[in-house]
Amino acid sequence: MGRWGWAALAVLMPVAVLAQTxxxxxxxxxxxxxxxxxITVLRTLRSDRTGVVAxxxxxxxxxxxSGQRPVYWTGKRAHGVPVPAGSDGGQVAAVNSTGLxxxxxxxxxxxxxxxxxxxxxGAAAATLLPTGGVSxxxxxxxxxxxxxxxxxxxxxxxxxxxxxxxxxxxxxDGQSITEVTxxxxxxxxxxxxxxxxxxxxxxxxxxxxWESVGTPAEILGPPVGPSLQGWGRPAVGGRGxxxxxxxxxxxxxxxxxxxxxxxxxxxxxxxxGFNSGRFTAISPHARLAAGIADMRDNVGPAxxxxxxxxxxxxxxxxxxxxxxxxxxxAASDNGSVGGDAVDAxxxxxxxxxxxxxxxxYVPAS
Numbered sequence: 440m441g442r443w444g445w446a447a448l449a450v451l452m453p454v455a456v457l458a459q460t461x462x463x464x465x466x467x468x469x470x471x472x473x474x475x476x477x478i479t480v481l482r483t484l485r486s487d488r489t490g491v492v493a494x495x496x497x498x499x500x501x502x503x504x505s506g507q508r509p510v511y512w513t514g515k516r517a518h519g520v521p522v523p524a525g526s527d528g529g530q531v532a533a534v535n536s537t538g539l540x541x542x543x544x545x546x547x548x549x550x551x552x553x554x555x556x557x558x559x560x561g562a563a564a565a566t567l568l569p570t571g572g573v574s575x576x577x578x579x580x581x582x583x584x585x586x587x588x589x590x591x592x593x594x595x596x597x598x599x600x601x602x603x604x605x606x607x608x609x610x611x612d613g614q615s616i617t618e619v620t621x622x623x624x625x626x627x628x629x630x631x632x633x634x635x636x637x638x639x640x641x642x643x644x645x646x647x648x649w650e651s652v653g654t655p656a657e658i659l660g661p662p663v664g665p666s667l668q669g670w671g672r673p674a675v676g677g678r679g680x681x682x683x684x685x686x687x688x689x690x691x692x693x694x695x696x697x698x699x700x701x702x703x704x705x706x707x708x709x710x711x712g713f714n715s716g717r718f719t720a721i722s723p724h725a726r727l728a729a730g731i732a733d734m735r736d737n738v739g740p741a742x743x744x745x746x747x748x749x750x751x752x753x754x755x756x757x758x759x760x761x762x763x764x765x766x767x768x769a770a771s772d773n774g775s776v777g778g779d780a781v782d783a784x785x786x787x788x789x790x791x792x793x794x795x796x797x798x799x800y801v802p803a804s
Contacts, residue, residue, distance in 0.1 A: 490789035492777030624677035684717030754799035
């Protein structure tokens, strides 16, 4: 979903390229409503210095993980979601505009032994979402309170509301859901999936899209694989744009599909100096996307958080420490981006880039 927002700004101003800097990079300006560009390091739970921002609500409520435990932030302060007996960790994956958080708890030291939950700040306990006794996780939440996620078993696409499993996402014969990943503000749902290819006698990787809960699944393609390629986790914004990545063993390419036709995806080139890029998030009502540039051959610079204004090239976000990795996983309508960045002692800290486009630049190749 394009759910990552700190303010209800519907449209981003056009990006303007400024002069070359002494370091050989090009600074980029964003909307004039954003006045104080900066990178802010959020606090973590006392048990650990590491964390990741996975989402940010319109009111500034950030959510994610710290020390393998589900957390949310008010300002810079970290608060742990109460972990129930029998569980040992988890993650908050998303938060909507009303402050409803969703995610999963883990158990037995197994990150795939999951129980989905919903939670509101300050509550004594989280609400465990039913899965029929199998592992499952909640990935995203609509402003209406509708929650989407994945459960193990034949009907993998789950939809919860008010603590109950209300329906599953339909798929046609030959289609299957791997993981439900996002719900847009208009109710569109996307997922990673597979489709049977009779000619290859094997399943191929696809992105699945439902116009709304209950409608048939549409394949966003083309189908790829089965062995050398696959699609990264897709996200959908309120305007219907879907972002993601095409993955292979040697590189990744950031892509997007657009309504109304949702034709073959359009590529967005990697940052200069990187051979791969992937989008991880898109803002709720604008087209600001966040992601990661990396080197799949493990030669060259460390991973770098990137931001894309919706057209033109992707742009780099400043690192917390020179030559240390950073990653972006959340994008807001007001231009803020969240994720993590490695500090001088090597810890991945939860961070927010406020006014991200005003900090963004084109790296020297």
